[in-house]
Amino acid sequence: MINILSIYDELLKKYGYQGWWPIINYKGVNPTKTGSIKGYHPKKYAFLKNDSQRFQICIGAILTQNTNWVNVEKSLLNLYNNNLLSPKKIIDNAEKVKELIKPSGYFNLKSKYLANFSRFYLSLNGKIPFRDELLKVKGIGKETADSILLYAYNVPVFVIDAYTKRLVNHLGLIDSNDYETLRTFFESNLTNDYKLFQEFHALIVEHAKNNYSKKPYGISDFLKKIKKN
DNA sequence: TTCCAGGCAATAC
DNA sequence: GTATTGCATGGA
Numbered sequence: 001m002i003n004i005l006s007i008y009d010e011l012l013k014k015y016g017y018q019g020w021w022p023i024i025n026y027k028g029v030n031p032t033k034t035g036s037i038k039g040y041h042p043k044k045y046a047f048l049k050n051d052s053q054r055f056q057i058c059i060g061a062i063l064t065q066n067t068n069w070v071n072v073e074k075s076l077l078n079l080y081n082n083n084l085l086s087p088k089k090i091i092d093n094a095e096k097v098k099e100l101i102k103p104s105g106y107f108n109l110k111s112k113y114l115a116n117f118s119r120f121y122l123s124l125n126g127k128i129p130f131r132d133e134l135l136k137v138k139g140i141g142k143e144t145a146d147s148i149l150l151y152a153y154n155v156p157v158f159v160i161d162a163y164t165k166r167l168v169n170h171l172g173l174i175d176s177n178d179y180e181t182l183r184t185f186f187e188s189n190l191t192n193d194y195k196l197f198q199e200f201h202a203l204i205v206e207h208a209k210n211n212y213s214k215k216p217y218g219i220s221d222f223l224k225k226i227k228k229n
Numbered sequence: 230t231t232c233c234a235g236g237c238a239a240t241a242c
Numbered sequence: 243g244t245a246t247t248g249c250a251t252g253g254a
Contacts, residue, residue: 060235061235062236064234064235064236065234065235065236065237066233066234066235066236066237066249066250067234067235067236067250067251067252068233068234068235068251068252068253069234069235070234070252070253071234071251071252071253072235074251074252102250102251103251103252104250104251104252105234105249105250105251105252106236106237106248106249106250106251107249107250107251108249108250109237109238109248109249109250110249110250113237138237138238139236139237139238140237141236141237141238142236142237143235143236143237144236144237147235159235161235161236162234162235162236163235164235201235202235204235205235208235209234209235213233213234214232214233231254232253232254233252233253233254234251234252234253236249237248237249238247238248238249239246239247239248240245240246240247240248241244241245241246241247242243242244242245242246
Protein backbone atom coordinates (compact mmCIF):
# COMPACT_ATOMS: atom_id res chain seq x y z
CA MET A 1 0.00 0.00 0.00
CA ILE A 2 1.29 3.42 -0.97
CA ASN A 3 1.64 6.02 1.76
CA ILE A 4 -0.35 8.99 0.48
CA LEU A 5 1.75 11.40 2.48
CA SER A 6 4.90 10.21 0.70
CA ILE A 7 3.38 11.49 -2.56
CA TYR A 8 2.79 14.86 -0.92
CA ASP A 9 6.38 14.90 0.35
CA GLU A 10 7.78 14.16 -3.09
CA LEU A 11 5.57 16.73 -4.80
CA LEU A 12 6.55 19.38 -2.25
CA LYS A 13 10.22 18.56 -2.69
CA LYS A 14 9.90 18.87 -6.45
CA TYR A 15 7.65 21.94 -6.81
CA GLY A 16 7.82 23.79 -3.48
CA TYR A 17 4.99 25.64 -1.75
CA GLN A 18 2.41 26.80 -4.28
CA GLY A 19 0.93 29.86 -2.57
CA TRP A 20 -2.67 28.96 -3.30
CA TRP A 21 -5.27 30.36 -3.66
CA PRO A 22 -4.10 33.23 -5.94
CA ILE A 23 -5.40 36.64 -4.88
CA ILE A 24 -5.23 39.55 -7.33
CA ASN A 25 -4.93 42.36 -4.80
CA TYR A 26 -2.85 40.69 -2.13
CA LYS A 27 -0.63 43.27 -0.44
CA GLY A 28 3.07 42.62 -0.24
CA VAL A 29 2.85 39.77 -2.66
CA ASN A 30 5.99 38.10 -3.88
CA PRO A 31 4.93 36.85 -7.28
CA THR A 32 6.54 33.65 -8.40
CA LYS A 33 4.11 32.35 -10.99
CA THR A 34 3.42 33.37 -14.53
CA GLY A 35 0.07 34.70 -15.62
CA SER A 36 -1.44 38.12 -15.87
CA ILE A 37 -2.10 38.80 -12.18
CA LYS A 38 0.79 37.03 -10.43
CA GLY A 39 -1.26 37.01 -7.27
CA TYR A 40 0.09 33.98 -5.49
CA HIS A 41 0.46 34.74 -1.81
CA PRO A 42 3.95 34.51 -0.34
CA LYS A 43 3.18 32.27 2.62
CA LYS A 44 4.08 28.65 2.90
CA TYR A 45 0.50 27.78 3.72
CA ALA A 46 -2.89 29.25 4.50
CA PHE A 47 -3.11 32.96 5.19
CA LEU A 48 -5.98 34.69 6.91
CA LYS A 49 -8.36 36.20 4.39
CA ASN A 50 -10.38 39.34 4.77
CA ASP A 51 -13.93 39.44 3.46
CA SER A 52 -13.15 40.71 -0.02
CA GLN A 53 -10.36 38.19 -0.46
CA ARG A 54 -12.65 35.40 0.68
CA PHE A 55 -15.30 36.49 -1.82
CA GLN A 56 -12.75 36.76 -4.59
CA ILE A 57 -11.65 33.17 -4.00
CA CYS A 58 -15.25 31.99 -4.31
CA ILE A 59 -15.73 33.88 -7.58
CA GLY A 60 -12.49 32.47 -8.97
CA ALA A 61 -13.59 28.95 -8.01
CA ILE A 62 -16.75 29.37 -10.09
CA LEU A 63 -15.02 31.02 -13.04
CA THR A 64 -12.37 28.32 -13.28
CA GLN A 65 -14.89 25.54 -13.91
CA ASN A 66 -13.48 23.64 -16.90
CA THR A 67 -11.44 26.73 -17.76
CA ASN A 68 -7.75 27.63 -17.84
CA TRP A 69 -6.77 29.76 -14.85
CA VAL A 70 -5.04 32.42 -16.97
CA ASN A 71 -8.41 33.15 -18.59
CA VAL A 72 -9.97 33.39 -15.14
CA GLU A 73 -7.35 35.96 -14.12
CA LYS A 74 -8.44 38.17 -17.00
CA SER A 75 -12.06 38.04 -15.90
CA LEU A 76 -11.16 38.71 -12.27
CA LEU A 77 -9.05 41.71 -13.28
CA ASN A 78 -11.90 43.02 -15.45
CA LEU A 79 -14.28 42.80 -12.48
CA TYR A 80 -11.75 44.30 -10.07
CA ASN A 81 -10.82 47.21 -12.36
CA ASN A 82 -14.50 48.01 -12.87
CA ASN A 83 -15.14 47.91 -9.14
CA LEU A 84 -17.57 45.00 -9.50
CA LEU A 85 -15.78 42.37 -7.43
CA SER A 86 -18.30 42.36 -4.59
CA PRO A 87 -21.58 40.46 -4.09
CA LYS A 88 -23.88 43.49 -4.26
CA LYS A 89 -22.23 44.88 -7.39
CA ILE A 90 -22.42 41.52 -9.13
CA ILE A 91 -26.12 41.18 -8.32
CA ASP A 92 -26.91 44.72 -9.47
CA ASN A 93 -24.86 44.73 -12.69
CA ALA A 94 -25.74 41.47 -14.42
CA GLU A 95 -25.21 42.61 -18.02
CA LYS A 96 -21.91 44.31 -17.33
CA VAL A 97 -20.66 41.27 -15.42
CA LYS A 98 -21.53 39.09 -18.39
CA GLU A 99 -19.34 41.20 -20.67
CA LEU A 100 -16.45 41.39 -18.22
CA ILE A 101 -16.21 37.64 -17.63
CA LYS A 102 -16.18 36.68 -21.31
CA PRO A 103 -12.47 35.73 -21.26
CA SER A 104 -13.16 32.80 -18.93
CA GLY A 105 -15.84 31.26 -21.14
CA TYR A 106 -19.42 30.04 -20.59
CA PHE A 107 -20.25 33.66 -19.76
CA ASN A 108 -24.03 33.27 -20.08
CA LEU A 109 -24.05 30.46 -17.53
CA LYS A 110 -21.33 31.76 -15.23
CA SER A 111 -22.82 35.24 -14.92
CA LYS A 112 -25.94 33.59 -13.49
CA TYR A 113 -23.86 31.34 -11.26
CA LEU A 114 -21.99 34.38 -9.89
CA ALA A 115 -25.24 36.16 -9.08
CA ASN A 116 -26.71 33.03 -7.47
CA PHE A 117 -23.64 32.62 -5.31
CA SER A 118 -23.52 36.32 -4.45
CA ARG A 119 -27.06 36.18 -3.04
CA PHE A 120 -26.11 33.11 -1.04
CA TYR A 121 -22.92 34.79 0.19
CA LEU A 122 -24.84 37.81 1.47
CA SER A 123 -27.33 35.53 3.21
CA LEU A 124 -24.48 34.03 5.24
CA ASN A 125 -23.79 37.29 7.06
CA GLY A 126 -20.17 36.27 7.51
CA LYS A 127 -20.88 32.76 8.71
CA ILE A 128 -19.08 29.72 7.31
CA PRO A 129 -21.41 27.89 4.89
CA PHE A 130 -22.33 24.22 5.25
CA ARG A 131 -21.40 21.99 2.34
CA ASP A 132 -24.98 20.89 1.65
CA GLU A 133 -26.09 24.53 1.58
CA LEU A 134 -23.40 25.39 -0.96
CA LEU A 135 -24.45 22.46 -3.14
CA LYS A 136 -28.00 23.80 -3.34
CA VAL A 137 -26.76 26.94 -5.13
CA LYS A 138 -27.20 26.45 -8.88
CA GLY A 139 -23.74 26.49 -10.39
CA ILE A 140 -21.94 25.13 -7.32
CA GLY A 141 -21.07 21.47 -7.69
CA LYS A 142 -18.92 19.30 -5.47
CA GLU A 143 -15.52 20.50 -6.59
CA THR A 144 -16.47 24.16 -6.50
CA ALA A 145 -18.11 23.78 -3.08
CA ASP A 146 -15.06 22.05 -1.68
CA SER A 147 -12.67 24.58 -3.21
CA ILE A 148 -14.65 27.37 -1.56
CA LEU A 149 -14.69 25.60 1.80
CA LEU A 150 -11.01 24.68 1.72
CA TYR A 151 -9.45 27.84 0.30
CA ALA A 152 -11.87 30.61 1.25
CA TYR A 153 -12.86 29.26 4.67
CA ASN A 154 -9.97 26.98 5.66
CA VAL A 155 -12.33 24.04 6.19
CA PRO A 156 -10.44 20.73 5.85
CA VAL A 157 -12.16 19.04 2.89
CA PHE A 158 -10.04 17.45 0.19
CA VAL A 159 -10.77 18.85 -3.28
CA ILE A 160 -11.07 16.28 -6.07
CA ASP A 161 -10.69 17.57 -9.60
CA ALA A 162 -10.09 16.03 -13.02
CA TYR A 163 -6.33 16.13 -12.43
CA THR A 164 -6.64 14.30 -9.12
CA LYS A 165 -8.69 11.58 -10.77
CA ARG A 166 -6.08 11.14 -13.47
CA LEU A 167 -3.30 10.97 -10.90
CA VAL A 168 -4.86 8.36 -8.61
CA ASN A 169 -6.01 6.20 -11.52
CA HIS A 170 -2.69 6.41 -13.30
CA LEU A 171 -0.81 5.47 -10.14
CA GLY A 172 -3.30 2.72 -9.41
CA LEU A 173 -4.00 4.11 -5.94
CA ILE A 174 -7.72 3.43 -6.08
CA ASP A 175 -10.04 1.93 -8.67
CA SER A 176 -12.78 4.54 -8.79
CA ASN A 177 -13.73 7.81 -10.42
CA ASP A 178 -16.50 8.61 -7.98
CA TYR A 179 -16.03 12.00 -6.32
CA GLU A 180 -17.04 11.05 -2.79
CA THR A 181 -15.08 7.81 -2.91
CA LEU A 182 -11.91 9.67 -3.82
CA ARG A 183 -12.52 12.43 -1.29
CA THR A 184 -12.96 9.86 1.47
CA PHE A 185 -9.84 8.06 0.27
CA PHE A 186 -7.68 11.17 0.74
CA GLU A 187 -9.35 12.43 3.89
CA SER A 188 -9.18 9.08 5.68
CA ASN A 189 -5.51 8.59 4.84
CA LEU A 190 -4.29 12.05 5.85
CA THR A 191 -4.20 14.15 8.99
CA ASN A 192 -7.29 16.35 9.05
CA ASP A 193 -5.32 19.54 8.43
CA TYR A 194 -6.58 22.27 6.10
CA LYS A 195 -3.06 23.55 5.48
CA LEU A 196 -2.01 20.12 4.28
CA PHE A 197 -5.12 19.76 2.12
CA GLN A 198 -4.62 23.19 0.55
CA GLU A 199 -1.01 22.58 -0.33
CA PHE A 200 -1.53 18.98 -1.46
CA HIS A 201 -4.30 19.84 -3.89
CA ALA A 202 -2.31 22.76 -5.32
CA LEU A 203 0.69 20.49 -5.79
CA ILE A 204 -1.41 17.86 -7.55
CA VAL A 205 -2.65 20.51 -9.98
CA GLU A 206 0.87 21.80 -10.64
CA HIS A 207 2.20 18.30 -11.20
CA ALA A 208 -0.74 17.23 -13.33
CA LYS A 209 -0.47 20.29 -15.56
CA ASN A 210 3.02 19.09 -16.40
CA ASN A 211 2.30 15.37 -16.63
CA TYR A 212 -1.39 14.64 -17.16
CA SER A 213 -2.48 17.01 -19.88
CA LYS A 214 -1.45 14.94 -22.87
CA LYS A 215 -1.64 11.22 -23.38
CA PRO A 216 0.25 9.02 -23.07
CA TYR A 217 0.91 10.09 -19.51
CA GLY A 218 4.14 8.21 -18.95
CA ILE A 219 5.49 8.25 -15.42
CA SER A 220 7.93 10.58 -13.74
CA ASP A 221 10.99 9.46 -11.82
CA PHE A 222 9.86 10.38 -8.35
CA LEU A 223 6.59 8.53 -8.77
CA LYS A 224 8.49 5.44 -9.87
CA LYS A 225 10.34 5.76 -6.60
CA ILE A 226 7.09 5.88 -4.64
CA LYS A 227 5.68 2.84 -6.38
CA LYS A 228 8.67 0.82 -5.17
CA ASN A 229 7.96 1.62 -1.53
C1' DT B 230 -6.96 23.52 -37.35
C1' DT B 231 -7.64 20.82 -33.47
C1' DC B 232 -7.35 20.06 -28.69
C1' DC B 233 -7.54 21.25 -23.96
C1' DA B 234 -8.55 23.85 -19.63
C1' DG B 235 -8.42 23.57 -11.51
C1' DG B 236 -17.21 21.49 -14.02
C1' DC B 237 -22.02 21.90 -13.92
C1' DA B 238 -26.96 21.12 -14.92
C1' DA B 239 -30.19 19.19 -17.91
C1' DT B 240 -31.44 15.43 -20.48
C1' DA B 241 -31.29 10.70 -22.28
C1' DC B 242 -30.85 5.98 -21.63
C1' DG C 243 -28.49 5.38 -11.13
C1' DT C 244 -25.05 6.11 -14.95
C1' DA C 245 -23.87 8.21 -19.57
C1' DT C 246 -24.13 11.99 -22.69
C1' DT C 247 -24.53 16.77 -24.18
C1' DG C 248 -24.31 22.00 -24.34
C1' DC C 249 -21.93 25.62 -22.63
C1' DA C 250 -17.36 29.45 -24.82
C1' DT C 251 -12.94 31.83 -24.65
C1' DG C 252 -7.96 31.77 -25.52
C1' DG C 253 -3.50 29.59 -25.73
C1' DA C 254 -0.52 25.63 -27.24
